[in-house]
Amino acid sequence: TKRGGNGGSNDxxxxxxxxxxxxxxxxxxxxxxxxxxxxxxxLETLTNGKAKAVDQGYETDWMAALMRTxxxxxxxxxxxxxSAKDLSYRGSVSYKNSQGIAINSSxxxxxxxxxxxxxxxxxxxxxxxxxxxxxxTNNYFCGDFETAATLNPTYPIYNADGSYxxxxxxxxxxxxxxxxxxxxxxxxxxxxxxVKASINIKPVNGLKFNVFGAFEEGDNYDYWYNSxxxxxxxxxxxxxxxxxxxxxxxxxxxxDYVGQWDEHALTAVAGFSYQKFMKDGSDISxxxxxxxxxxxxxxxxxxxxxxxxxxxxxRNSNTLLSMFARANYNYDEKYLFSASIRREGSSRFGDNNKxxxxxxxxxxxxxxxxxxxxxxxxxxxxxxxxxxGITGNNLGSDLKSKELLSGxxxxxxxxxxxxxxxxxxxxxxxxxxxxxxxxxxxxxxxFLNNRLSGSLDxxxxxxKDLLWxxxxxxxxxxxxxxxxxxxxxxxxxLELAVTGVPVKxxxxxxxxxxxxxxxxxxxxxxxxxxKGFYYEETMTGGIGGNGLNNxxxxxxxxxxxxxxxxxxxxxxxxxxxxxxVYEDVDGNGSITPADxxxxxxAQPLFTYGWNNTVRWKNLDLTVFLRGxxxxxxxxxxxxxxxxxxxxxGVSNVYMEQVSxxxxx
Numbered sequence: 185t186k187r188g189g190n191g192g193s194n195d196x197x198x199x200x201x202x203x204x205x206x207x208x209x210x211x212x213x214x215x216x217x218x219x220x221x222x223x224x225x226x227l228e229t230l231t232n233g234k235a236k237a238v239d240q241g242y243e244t245d246w247m248a249a250l251m252r253t254x255x256x257x258x259x260x261x262x263x264x265x266x267s268a269k270d271l272s273y274r275g276s277v278s279y280k281n282s283q284g285i286a287i288n289s290s291x292x293x294x295x296x297x298x299x300x301x302x303x304x305x306x307x308x309x310x311x312x313x314x315x316x317x318x319x320x321t322n323n324y325f326c327g328d329f330e331t332a333a334t335l336n337p338t339y340p341i342y343n344a345d346g347s348y349x350x351x352x353x354x355x356x357x358x359x360x361x362x363x364x365x366x367x368x369x370x371x372x373x374x375x376x377x378x379v380k381a382s383i384n385i386k387p388v389n390g391l392k393f394n395v396f397g398a399f400e401e402g403d404n405y406d407y408w409y410n411s412x413x414x415x416x417x418x419x420x421x422x423x424x425x426x427x428x429x430x431x432x433x434x435x436x437x438x439x440d441y442v443g444q445w446d447e448h449a450l451t452a453v454a455g456f457s458y459q460k461f462m463k464d465g466s467d468i469s470x471x472x473x474x475x476x477x478x479x480x481x482x483x484x485x486x487x488x489x490x491x492x493x494x495x496x497x498x499r500n501s502n503t504l505l506s507m508f509a510r511a512n513y514n515y516d517e518k519y520l521f522s523a524s525i526r527r528e529g530s531s532r533f534g535d536n537n538k539x540x541x542x543x544x545x546x547x548x549x550x551x552x553x554x555x556x557x558x559x560x561x562x563x564x565x566x567x568x569x570x571x572x573g574i575t576g577n578n579l580g581s582d583l584k585s586k587e588l589l590s591g592x593x594x595x596x597x598x599x600x601x602x603x604x605x606x607x608x609x610x611x612x613x614x615x616x617x618x619x620x621x622x623x624x625x626x627x628x629x630x631f632l633n634n635r636l637s638g639s640l641d642x643x644x645x646x647x648k649d650l651l652w653x654x655x656x657x658x659x660x661x662x663x664x665x666x667x668x669x670x671x672x673x674x675x676x677x678l679e680l681a682v683t684g685v686p687v688k689x690x691x692x693x694x695x696x697x698x699x700x701x702x703x704x705x706x707x708x709x710x711x712x713x714x715k716g717f718y719y720e721e722t723m724t725g726g727i728g729g730n731g732l733n734n735x736x737x738x739x740x741x742x743x744x745x746x747x748x749x750x751x752x753x754x755x756x757x758x759x760x761x762x763x764x765v766y767e768d769v770d771g772n773g774s775i776t777p778a779d780x781x782x783x784x785x786a787q788p789l790f791t792y793g794w795n796n797t798v799r800w801k802n803l804d805l806t807v808f809l810r811g812x813x814x815x816x817x818x819x820x821x822x823x824x825x826x827x828x829x830x831x832x833g834v835s836n837v838y839m840e841q842v843s844x845x846x847x848x
Contacts, residue, residue: 198266199264199265199266200264200265200266201262201263201264202261202262202263202264202265203260203261203262203263204260204261205258205259205260205261206258206259207256207257207258207259208256208257208258209254209255209256209257210254210255210257210285211253211254211285212247212251212285216247216333216821217821217838217839217840218333218334218337218821218825218836218837218838218839219337219836219837219838219839219842220243220245220337221242221243221244221245221337221338222243223839223842224237224239224336224337224338224836224837225237225239225338227827227837227842230842230843231827231842231845234827234845235827235837235845237338238336238338239338240336240338240339240340241338242338242339242340243337243338244337244338244339244340244341245337246331246332246333246335246337246341246359246360247329247332247333249332249341249359249360250286250287250326250327250329250332250359250360250363251285251286251287252283252284252285252286252287255282255283255284255285256283257280257281257282257283258280258281259278259279259280259281260278260279260280261276261277261278261279262276262277262278263275263276263277264276270302270303270304271300271301271302271303272300272301273298273299273300273301274297274298274299274300275296275297275298275299276296276297277294277295277296277297278294278295278296279293279294279295280292280293280294280295284323284326286325286326286327286329286363287327287363288323288325288326288327288363288364288367289323289324289325289326290322290323291320291321291322291323292320292321293318293319293320293321294318294319294320295316295317295318295319296316296317296318297315297316298313298314298315298316299313299314299315300312300313301313307384307386308383308384308386309381309382309383309384310381310382310384311379311380311381311382312378312379312380312381312382313378313379314376314377314378315375315376315377315378316374316375316376316377317373317374317375318372318373318374318375319371319372319373320370320371320372320374321369321370321371321372322369322370322371322372323367323368323369324368324369324370325363325366325367325368325369325408326363327359327360327362327363328357328359328362328363329359330729331355331357331359331362332359333836334355334729334730334824334825334835334836335351335355335357335359335835335836336351336355336835336836337836339351341358341360348360348361348415350415355835357416358415361414361415365410365411365413365414365415366408366409366410366411366414367408367409368406368407368408368409369406369407369408370404370405370406370407371404371405371407372402372403372404372405373401373402373403374400374401374402374403375399375400375401375402376398376399376400377398377399378396378397378398378399379396379397379398380394380395380396380397381394381395381396382394389443390441390442390443391439391440391441392439392440393437393438393439393440394436394437394438394439394440394455395436395437396434396435396436396437396438397434397435397436398432398433398434398435399431399432399433399434400430400431400432400433401429401430401431401432402428402429402430403427403428403429403430404426404427404428404429405425405426405427405428406424406425406426406427406428407423407424407425407426407479407480408423408424408425408480409422409423409424409476409479409480410422410423411476412473412474412475412476413476419471421471421472421473421474421486422469422470422471422473422492423469423470423471423473423478423479423480423483423486424467424468424469424470424480424483425467425468425469425480425483426465426466426467426468427465427466427467428463428464428465429463429464429465430461430462430463430464431460431461431462431463432459432460432461433459433460434457434458434459435457435458435459436455436456436457436458437455437456438453438454438455438456439453439454439455440452440453441453447515447516448513448514448515449513449514449515450511450512450513451511451512452509452510452511452512453508453509453510453511454508454509454510455507455508455509456506456507456508457504457505457506457507457508458503458504458505459503459504459505460501460502460503460504461501461502461503462499462500462501463498463499463500463501463582464498464499465497465498465499466495466496466497466498467494467495467496467497468483468493468494468495468496469483469492469493469494470483470484470486470487470490470492470493470494471486471487471492471493472486472487472488472492473485473486500582500583501531501582502530502531502532502582503530503531504528504529504530504531504578505528505529506526506527506528506529507526507527508524508525508526508527509524509525510522510523510524510525511523511524516553517550517553518549518550518553518554519547519548519549519550520547520548520549520550520569521545521546521547521548522544522545522546522547522571523543523544523545523546524543524544524545524573525541525542525543525544526541526542526543527539527540527541527542528540528542528576530578530579530617532578532579532581532582532583532584532585533579533585533615533616533617534585534611534612534613534614534615534616535585535613536613536614536616537613537614537615537616537617540576540616540617540619541574542573542574542575542576542619543573543574544571544572544573544574544575545571545572545573546569546570546571546572546573547569547570547571548567548568548569548570549567549568549569550565550566550567551566551567551568552564552565552566552567562631562632563629563630563631564630564631564632564633564634564637565628565629565630565634565637566627566628566629566630567627567628567629568625568626568627569625569626569627569628570623570624570625570626571622571623571624572621572622572623572624573621573622574619574620574621574622575619575620575622576617576618576619576620577617577618577619577620578617579615579651583609584609584612584615584667585611585612585613585615585667586609586611587607587609587610587611587662588607588608588609589605589606589607589608590605590606590608591603591604591605592604592605592606607662607663608663609663609665609667610656610661610662610663610665610666612666612667612668614668614669615651615667615668615669616649616669617649618647618648618649618650618651618669619647619648619649620645620646620647620648621645621646621647621648622643622644622645622646623643623644623645624641624642624643624644625641625642625643626639626640626641626642627639627640634685635684635685635688636682636683636684636685637682637683638680638681638682638683638697639679639680639681640678640679640680640681641678641679641680642676642677642678642679643676643677643679644674644675644676645674645675645676646672646673646674647672647673647674647675648672649669649670649671649672650669650670650671650672650673651667651668651669651671652667652668652670652671652710652717652719653665653666653667653668654666654667654668654670654717654718654719654720655718655720656716656717666717668712668715668717670709670710670711670712670715670717671707671709671710671719672707672708672709673705673706673707673708673709673746674705674706674708675703675704675705675706676703676704677701677702677703677704678701678702679699679700679701679702680699680700680701681697681698681699682697682698682699683695683696683697683698684696684697691800691801692798692799692800693797693798693799694796694797694798694799695796695797696794696795696796696797697793697794697795697796698792698793698794699792699793699794699795700790700791700792700793701790701791701792702789702790703787703790703791704745704787705745705746705787706743706744706745707740707741707742707743707744707745707746708742708743709742710740710742711742719742721739722739722740723736723737723738723739723750724736724738724739724740725737725738725747725749725818727818727820729820729824730824730825730835732820732823732824737749737750737751737818738750738786739782741782744782745785745787746787747785747786747787748782748784748785748786749782749783749784749785749786749816749818750780750781750782750783751780751781751783752766752767752775752779752780752781752783753766753767753769753779753781753783754766754767755767766779767779767781769781784816784818785815785816786815786816786817786818787815788812788813788814788815789813789814789815790812790813790814791810791811791812791813792810792811792812792813793808793809793810793811794808794809794810795807795808795809796808821838822838822840822841824838825837825838826838826840826841826845827841827842827845
């Protein structure tokens with residue numbers, strides 16, 4: 185963060201005012217791959233009569249109807265910075281207005297920042313202030329782009345009388361009507377402020393004590409409304425409003441030491457940290473409003489019988505508490521050592537396991553600093569390093585270790601209806617941190633007067649106590665699911681980075697960096713019979729759309745990696761009726777779910793990147809390429825919308841498969 189001038193004891197620097205702005209245009213980068221109206225009308229010809237189109241006589245680009253041609257964004261920033269005796273500061277105000285690519289989407293925000301440094305007590309005390317405030321409005325209803333991409337392109341948007349055309353059959357929505365008759369937006373405020381005080385112990389050079397406090401608050405207010413003219417009458421005249429508030433408080437106290445004597449150098453820090461999070465929210469919706477003037481302003485005045493009213497609320501908090509120490513030592517920049525220890529507790533875990541120990545240590549040897557390397561001129565730097573550490577993974581949500589109750593309907597009692605409650609989550613006092621044990625080895629190098637440099641890293645990671653929801657007997661448990669620590673997973677990898685400077689003159693410089701990484705993971709354990717936890721076959725990677733609702737594509741299997749696609753293996757043959765021939769894995773003469781097997785994996789064999797920066801005087805150009813190799817990608821669009829033999833439907837089709845159907 186920019187913080188103004190130095191603010192020394194005799195510094196009364198000038199005040200600087202800066203203004204910057206930019207304007208940008210956006211456009212849709214890619215096509216969907218679905219047929220245009222002209223292509224769709226030729227479907228029967230292109231597929232040799234195997235599939236037919238339902239031609240309604242119009243030519244509609246549904247996607248274009250939902251998008252702006254060239255949405256504009258403009259941003260303005262005004263900053264003031266300066267310094268006085270023992271004080272430096274920088275403040276800024278920015279305004280941004282951005283149209284989205286969708287016709288009803290936009291974002292408007294204003295942000296103010298202040299950063300300042302102050303010295304006091306004759307150098308004994310340093311103060312640092314940082315404050316930020318943002319207010320924004322986000323119109324985020326973008327319309328139904330999935331329906332727009334897959335709807336018959338020969339349908340009209342409007343009927344002859346000007347009303348919206350509503351399809352019949354599989355797809356009964358008009359995405360343009362959705363965009364114009366529904367609205368939703370969010371208004372929000374965000375504040376972050378922090379103050380850090382450092383006490384410099386002047387009699388002990390390099391020693392200081394720090395106190396840091398920070399506070400964040402974010403308030404979000406969501407509003408949505410469906411017009412009384414909305415074509416889906418059950419949803420017409422519906423409105424809702426939602427409030428979310430988030431607080432985050434952080435307090436830290438540390439002692440820092442930086443010292444150097446002869447060939448020895450030592451840095452050390454020890455401290456304490458306390459952080460508390462709180463979330464509070466409510467959500468209410470209602471229907472039956474007779475006019476668009478009501479909307480969400482008087483949410484209580486909707487349906488008189490309250491049959492369409494829904495309400496919910498929540499208030500959760502969690503706390504993190506930690507004590508830590510870390511030290512770094514090096515001797516003559518040749519032998520480097522680092523060690524740390526962290527004791528951390530989270531209120532989200534069970535009463536028996538809220539705390540965890542997380543140590544780490546590393547060592548490095550700069551070979552190029554040894555005497556036997558002093559007489560060579562080809563190696564500028566060569567360092568070997570090794571490290572080991574344990575880190576913990578906190579739970580992602582609150583109350584997972586507690587017994588929870590939820591509504592179980594209503595019953596008549598003592599002259600009125602009352603709500604019944606039942607257990608919906610078991611308590612687990614042993615719920616604990618997921619722990620990652622990692623070993624790494626690396627080499628850093630620089631040769632040929634630093635024209636060639638880079639690093640090579642290898643790691644092995646073993647994750648224990650993975651969280652999983654297991655099926656448990658009732659009784660003794662009151663609910664048939666329990667979140668528990670039982671799984672294990674391992675991963676390993678090799679990463680290489682090479683940086684070269686092929687051109688370096690007074691005016692020209694070309695820096696080129698190539699990176700490649702090989703990473704592999706394996707699920708080693710999902711059950712723990714000693715605790716009574718048995719893994720059940722679990723499918724994941726759910727997709728949905730056009731007949732594939734609630735379809736899972738991946739399976740978690742011991743001995744396989746995360747991201748394994750699971751399904752029927754196609755033999756490459758096609759029956760005469762156009763259906764695919766799948767492998768009969770169990771050999772029973774029929775294709776059943778038992779014939780599903782691992783057919784691919786979403787994890788790449790390696791990832792790579794190539795970054796190039798060319799500088800000429802004060803101008804520079806950067807080109808960055810990155811990619812993956814060896815991974816399988818599930819083409820859901822092709823699966824859902826490829827034309828099939830005998831098709832005579834109303835949906836659009838995926839063009840890549842049209843010619844394949846015609847040829848096969």
